[in-house]
Every structure is written in C-alpha cells, then in structure tokens.
Amino acid sequence: MKFNELNLPDTVLQGVEDAGFAALTPVQEESIPLALKGKDVAAQAQTGTGKTAAFLLSLFSKLLSSGKATSNNPRALVMAPTRELVVQICKDAELLGKHTGLKVQPIFGGVDYEKQRQALRDGVDIIVATPGRLIDYFKQRVFSMNRVESLVIDEADRMFDMGFIKDLRYILRQLPPFEKRQTMLFSATLSPQVMELAYEFMNLAEKVRIEPEKVTADNIEQVLYHVTRREKFALLLGLLKRETGVERVMLFVNMKVEAERLNALLNANEIPSAVLSGDIPQKKRMRILDQFKLGSLTHLVATDVASRGIHVDNVTHVINYDLPQDREDYVHRIGRTARAGAKGRAISFADEETVYVLDEIEDYLGKRIPSEVPLDEDFCFSYKRAVPKRKKPPEKSAGGEQKRRRPPRRRSGKPSSGRPASIPK
Numbered sequence: 001m002k003f004n005e006l007n008l009p010d011t012v013l014q015g016v017e018d019a020g021f022a023a024l025t026p027v028q029e030e031s032i033p034l035a036l037k038g039k040d041v042a043a044q045a046q047t048g049t050g051k052t053a054a055f056l057l058s059l060f061s062k063l064l065s066s067g068k069a070t071s072n073n074p075r076a077l078v079m080a081p082t083r084e085l086v087v088q089i090c091k092d093a094e095l096l097g098k099h100t101g102l103k104v105q106p107i108f109g110g111v112d113y114e115k116q117r118q119a120l121r122d123g124v125d126i127i128v129a130t131p132g133r134l135i136d137y138f139k140q141r142v143f144s145m146n147r148v149e150s151l152v153i154d155e156a157d158r159m160f161d162m163g164f165i166k167d168l169r170y171i172l173r174q175l176p177p178f179e180k181r182q183t184m185l186f187s188a189t190l191s192p193q194v195m196e197l198a199y200e201f202m203n204l205a206e207k208v209r210i211e212p213e214k215v216t217a218d219n220i221e222q223v224l225y226h227v228t229r230r231e232k233f234a235l236l237l238g239l240l241k242r243e244t245g246v247e248r249v250m251l252f253v254n255m256k257v258e259a260e261r262l263n264a265l266l267n268a269n270e271i272p273s274a275v276l277s278g279d280i281p282q283k284k285r286m287r288i289l290d291q292f293k294l295g296s297l298t299h300l301v302a303t304d305v306a307s308r309g310i311h312v313d314n315v316t317h318v319i320n321y322d323l324p325q326d327r328e329d330y331v332h333r334i335g336r337t338a339r340a341g342a343k344g345r346a347i348s349f350a351d352e353e354t355v356y357v358l359d360e361i362e363d364y365l366g367k368r369i370p371s372e373v374p375l376d377e378d379f380c381f382s383y384k385r386a387v388p389k390r391k392k393p394p395e396k397s398a399g400g401e402q403k404r405r406r407p408p409r410r411r412s413g414k415p416s417s418g419r420p421a422s423i424p425k
Contacts, residue, residue, distance in 0.1 A: 015096040025050035043208035048335040076126040076150040081158040083108040110282025131167035156187040237380035273299035323354035327364040
C-alpha cells in the first residue's frame with residue numbers, strides 16, 4: 001500500500017514525500033488505517049519497523065482535523081522510556097510534520113530546565129517526554145493535561161523494565177478518560193503486563209501483531225561464534241581486521257564494568273571508541289551519539305540502555321560481545337543495523353557464561369543462528385593490554401608526610417579483640 005492511498009492531509013503527505021517514504025511497512029499498513037478511524041491501537045512492533053512514523057502520521061492527521069489553536073496545554077502526548085528515544089521521535093516529527101505548523105516539544109532530564117519550562121509556557125501542540133521531568137512540570141502547574149486528545153505510549157514493555165510504570169500510571173490518571181481521547185500503544189511484546197495496562201487505560205484497543213518471523217529484517221546477516229571469555233577480545237580484533245565494509249560498529253555488553261573494560265582495550269589497540277551506558281551524563285551521551293552519527297567515532301560500546309530508541313544510519317555491524325540475558329534484547333540490538341533497507345551484519349559471541357540463553361533466542365527468532373568455527377588466523381594473538389587506572393596516592397600533610405588513617409572507632413561494649421566485654425559487677 002502507498003501513503004497516497006491513505007486519507008492523509010496534504011501537508012502530512014508533503015512530509016512523507018520529504019522523508020522519501022513510498023510503501024507502508026507492515027505495522028504502518030495495519031495500524032494507521034485503524035488510527036485514522038479513531039480507534040485505539042495496541043501494536044506489537046520492534047524498533048526499525050516504521051512504528052514512529054505510524055503514530056506520528058496518525059497524530060498529525062487527528063490534530064489537523066480538529067483545527068484547534070496551539071496553547072500551553074498540549075493536545076497530544078507521546079511517552080517514551082529513554083531520552084535518546086525522545087530526541088529521535090522529535091527529529092522524525094520535525095521532518096514528517098514540517099508543513100503542518102504543529103509545534104512539538106521534547107521534555108526530558110539532563111538539559112536546560114528553564115528553557116524547557118519556558119517552551120511549555122510559550123505553547124505546544126505535542127509533548128514528547130520521559131515520565132520524570134514531565135511530572136515535575138505538571139506538579140508545578142506549568143501546563144495542564146485536560147486538553148489532551150491523543151496519547152502514544154512507545155516501548156511500553158521498556159517502561160516496565162526501567163521502573164517507570166508507577167510514573168506512567170500517575171500520568172494516565174491525570175488525562176481525560178479513555179473514551180474522550182485516542183490512545184496508541186507500541187511494545188516489543190504484548191505481554192500480560194502490557195495488556196493489563198491496555199485494558200485499564202484504553203478504549204477497546206485493536207491489536208496489531210507482527211509475527212515473530214518478521215521481527216528481524218531479512219537483510220541482516222547473522223553469524224554466531226562459540227568462544228571462551230578469555231579468547232573473545234583476540235577473536236574480536238581478528239574479525240574487525242577481516243570484515244569488509246566496516247563503517248560504524250555497535251558492540252553490546254551486559255554490564256557497565258565490561259563496557260568500560262572493552263572500551264579501554266579497543267582504545268589501547270588504536271580503535272577509537274566510546275562507552276554509552278545508563279549513568280553517562282546526558283550532554284556527554286548526546287555528544288557521543290553525534291560523533292558516532294557523523295562518523296568521527298566509528299565504534300560504540302553500549303549496554304542495553306542503547307539497544308532501543310537509537311536511530312543511526314549506516315551502522316554496518318552489530319557485535320554481541322555478550323549474548324543478552326533477555327531474548328528480546330537480541331532483536332533490539334541487531335535492529336540497529338540494516339535500517340531503511342540497507343544491509344547489515346550481526347556477529348554474536350557465545351561464551352561459557354552466556355551460551356545458556358542461545359536456545360531461548362533461537363526459539364524466539366524461529367530459526368537457528370548460523371554458526372561458524374573461527375580459524376586460527378581469526379585470532380589476533382598479539383594485542384596491547386589496556387593500562388589500568390592508577391589509584392590516587394595517599395594524601396600528604398603540610399610537612400610532606402603521608403597522612404595516617406584514623407583507626408575505626410571501637411563500639412562500646414565490645415573490645416578490639418572481638419571477645420565480649422566483661423559485665424560490670
């Protein structure tokens with residue numbers, strides 16, 4: 001189906017043309033017609049399937065048809081679990097809604113607090129937000145939610161995973177009742193938790209499901225290597241040297257400490273990389289992403305906080321340095337490559353600590369991941385070790401002597417020997 005076959009306003013179709021979209025993806029073809037009829041939609045959709053365009057085009061069409069003026073009270077609200085996803089949704093909205101005249105405002109933490117507050121006061125049509133800061137502004141009465149006509153909950157399952165569900169429920173209770181607004185929910189899986197949320201806050205939502213065999217793009221070439229943890233980095237270096245067409249590489253690990261270790265090893269071997277994890281300050285995260293998008297940084301080491309909501313074109317390789325602990329995270333990770341019809345390659349390492357999840361991942365995919373046996377020449381046996389950070393030397397007193405640490409204060413009733421104190425007569 002083509003976009004011009006849908007009953008979209010001309011200004012919205014102009015945005016579609018600017019974006020270069022022609023045919024609808026499966027999730028768009030199933031969800032947009034339902035949304036244009038005013039129905040609530042609960043859709044199972046992965047990132048990279050066109051779900052963002054699906055709900056943005058539906059939102060724009062509904063708001064334009066109502067013809068109401070912009071005010072400091074939003075007419076539509078889009079909730080997302082991460083700052084990166086908020087930024088990406090707003091970029092897509094800027095492109096697709098360029099000719100609509102609708103004002104979209106991102107709201108998330110880690111950036112100028114007063115600037116966002118003033119933007120809300122100046123007037124918005126659509127707010128795209130993470131829950132925390134949105135609630136902060138709402139409680140200060142910077143804006144009201146009583147004019148919200150449309151609500152979108154993106155990556156609802158991730159809201160549960162990241163502990164936002166309590167905040168999300170609070171926001172939903174402040175909105176007009178579900179029969180007076182349209183709600184669209186998108187999630188990687190329509191789990192019982194997600195569907196319970198839909199039953200409570202949506203008006204007889206129509207379900208849209210993308211079958212498991214469609215959750216990964218056909219143009220992602222997947223390959224698996226069985227390797228010990230001790231040999232993983234040597235194999236990684238060898239494969240990076242052998243692989244062709246390497247432009248941008250995302251390497252996924254399960255823990256922050258492993259991300260920092262891998263990043264140090266890559267930099268020690270003259271492979272420029274950076275870490276993207278949950279506790280990186282927002283400004284630094286955005287700077288790292290900009291460098292990665294522009295190509296000045298070619299390798300990005302990430303935990304699963306970056307596996308969703310990051311849209312970077314021309315990611316040629318995704319490497320699961322650690323197999324994810326959750327089978328659905330595997331799909332989210334490899335979905336960072338082969339976007340917009342491009343081809344990509346996903347390489348996974350199964351070591352003695354993570355191989356146990358392989359069966360679950362393959363069951364979810366509905367197929368086996370092709371396995372290759374590494375050759376001796378694939379291992380880079382001579383590589384530089386990362387230099388560990390030195391501990392700070394003990395502080396010195398004014399006279400130049402090292403300060404002695406004060407011994408811990410003894411607890412009353414128990415001598416330093418550990419024997420019980422004698423009871424006074």
